[in-house]
Amino acid sequence: MIVIALAAVLLxxxxxxxxxxxxxxxxxxxxxxxxxxxVAGEIAVMTPAPTLLDLYAYFDWxxxxxIKVYDHRADKLVDMDLEEYIVGVVSAEMxxxxxxxxxxxxxxxxxxxxxxxxxxxxxxTNPDADVCTNSKCxxxxxxxxxxxxxxxxxxxxxxNLVAQAVMETAGEVLVYDGKLCDALYHACSxxxxxxxxxxxxxxxxxxxGVESPYEDPMRTExxxxxxxxxxELIAAKYPESGISETNVRDGIAIKKAYESGRVETLRLGKxxxxxxxxxxxxxxxxxMFTVEWTGDGxxxxxxGFGHGVGLSQNGANGMAKHGAxxxxxxxxxxxxxxxxxxxxxxxxxxxxxxxxxNPFVPEG
Numbered sequence: 475m476i477v478i479a480l481a482a483v484l485l486x487x488x489x490x491x492x493x494x495x496x497x498x499x500x501x502x503x504x505x506x507x508x509x510x511x512x513v514a515g516e517i518a519v520m521t522p523a524p525t526l527l528d529l530y531a532y533f534d535w536x537x538x539x540x541i542k543v544y545d546h547r548a549d550k551l552v553d554m555d556l557e558e559y560i561v562g563v564v565s566a567e568m569x570x571x572x573x574x575x576x577x578x579x580x581x582x583x584x585x586x587x588x589x590x591x592x593x594x595x596x597x598x599t600n601p602d603a604d605v606c607t608n609s610k611c612x613x614x615x616x617x618x619x620x621x622x623x624x625x626x627x628x629x630x631x632x633x634n635l636v637a638q639a640v641m642e643t644a645g646e647v648l649v650y651d652g653k654l655c656d657a658l659y660h661a662c663s664x665x666x667x668x669x670x671x672x673x674x675x676x677x678x679x680x681x682x683g684v685e686s687p688y689e690d691p692m693r694t695e696x697x698x699x700x701x702x703x704x705x706e707l708i709a710a711k712y713p714e715s716g717i718s719e720t721n722v723r724d725g726i727a728i729k730k731a732y733e734s735g736r737v738e739t740l741r742l743g744k745x746x747x748x749x750x751x752x753x754x755x756x757x758x759x760x761x762m763f764t765v766e767w768t769g770d771g772x773x774x775x776x777x778g779f780g781h782g783v784g785l786s787q788n789g790a791n792g793m794a795k796h797g798a799x800x801x802x803x804x805x806x807x808x809x810x811x812x813x814x815x816x817x818x819x820x821x822x823x824x825x826x827x828x829x830x831x832n833p834f835v836p837e838g
Contacts, residue, residue: 688792
C-alpha cells in the first residue's frame with residue numbers, strides 16, 4: 475500500500491510539473507540575449523555577429539606579392555600582402571555603397587597603380603617603402619581600425635563587400651603594349667575625362683579623354699567670393715597681376731579651355747595662370763568651371779571632382795548601374811588597354827585581349 479501511495483504521489487507531481495511548464499511556455503517566451511525582433515507568427519532566431527571574410531580562402535597566397543607599406547599615421551613600415559593592401563585602398567578610395575562592379579573596377583585600377591608606382595621608384599615619402607598610406611603621395615588607405623570608426627555597425631558587411639570585390643579580381647592588372655599602366659583615377663569627371671598631358675607632363679596613349687555619361691551622382695559646386703576677399707587672395711599670390719577692387723571685374727576672364735570644358739588658362743589682370751593654379755588658388759574641386767559676377771563678388775560654377783584623368787569613380791558607378799561589368803568599365807576609361815594577370819613572375823597571361831574599340835552599350 476505504501477509503494478502504491480508513493481507511486482501515486484510521484485505521478486501527481488509529474489503531472490503538476492508538466493502543466494506548470496506548459497503554462498510558463500505558453501504565457502511567456504524566453505528570448506536569447508541576441509535575436510531578431512519579434513514578428514507575428516515567427517519564432518525568434520539567434521543572429522550571430524557577421525564575421526570577416528577569410529581572404530586566404532580566395533587565392534593561392536604563395537603566388538602573391540609582399541609589399542612594404544609606410545603607415546604615415548603610425549610612422550612605421552609594415553610588410554603587407556598586395557591584395558590585403560588593395561582591400562584597404564578600395565575601402566578608402568571608393569564608397570562601399572557603390573555598385574559591386576564599380577568596386578571591382580576600382581580594385582583593378584588601384585592594384586595596377588600600385589604595381590606601376592613600385593616599378594617607377596616606389597614611395598617618394600619613404601625611400602624604404604614601396605607605397606604609403608598618404609593619398610597626397612600614393613593612395614588613400616584604411617586600416618581595420620579606421621574602417622570600424624568610419625562604418626560603425628556596417629563594418630563587417632562593408633569590409634566583406636570590398637574584400638570580395640578585391641579577391642574576385644585578385645592579380646588582375648591593366649596593361650598597354652604588354653606593360654603596366656599608370657592607372658590614374660578620380661572622383662568625378664563632370665561628364666568628360668581629360669587627356670593626361672593637359673594635367674600631367676606626359677601624353678599617354680591609354681589616358682585619353684572619353685565621355686562619361688553616367689556620372690552618379692554628378693558632383694557640382696558653387697564657390698562664391700566677395701570682391702574684397704577675391705582681390706586680397708589674388709594680390710597675395712600674384713602681386714604682379716595688378717588686380718584691385720576697381721579693375722577686378724574686367725581683369726578676370728577664362729582665356730582658353732580644353733575640349734573637355736576644363737580651363738586651360740585664366741587671365742588675372744596682367745598675369746595668366748593655368749587652370750590647375752586657379753583651382754588651387756580659389757579652392758575649387760576641379761578645373762572644369764565657369765565664372766559669374768554677382769552684385770558683391772564672383773561665383774565659380776564647378777563640375778566634377780579631381781584631376782579628371784583615367785577612371786571616373788562616379789562614372790564607373792553609373793556604368794555599373796546601367797549594366798556594365800568591371801571589365802567594360804575599365805576598357806572604357808583606359809583606351810586600348812588589356813586586362814592581364816600579375817603573379818610572382820610579373821605579367822604572366824592575358825586575361826582579356828579585347829580593347830576599348832567596342833564601346834559599352836547599356837541594356838534597354
